[in-house]
Amino acid sequence: MATTTQELADLLKALGEFNRLSLVYELCECKAPRNAMCLCSCCSVDASVASRHLRVLAQEGVVEMEKQGRERIYSLNREEVAHKLRALADRIEGAGTELSKETEL
Template identity: 40%
Template sequence: MSELNAIVDELGTDFFKALSDPSRIQVLLRLASSPNPCTVSQVAEDCTVDLSVVSRHLSQLKRAGILSAEKQGREVYYRLNTAT
């Protein structure tokens, strides 16, 4: 059990909270299936929730360290964070 506790401590509770919502999983799967970073609009095209909800989910996933984001002009491009 201590090995599991170490994993949970390393990842943090924000990581697990971010994965607790089915819509966030849908957003995550959309990004995982794309070879390129995506904007909020691109992700929202394939999701069953509104653009504002997708934006909030992307922020939560980024805050949890699951995604990284890069601003280019007026757009923010999200991708899976492979650095962690």
């Protein structure tokens, strides 16, 4: 999977905002997915703000949304996001030894 520089920058930017990262942490730590009301209270922001942050995270593929009645259930795209972060970590660290360009999971 070839992630372009721009795509990766957008992903990092999506994660690089305090409230959005807090939302991701919140989704990390609970096993069951959460609805937006629960998430907006964890950041103590308005519901509209949580809605917009979650949309950004969804656009970048960090979370996935499922409609369930009048609620939206959000869940983390754990493996995809973790993989991209590790690929970047490998690229940053790997060139020092210049031997391992492969990213294995």
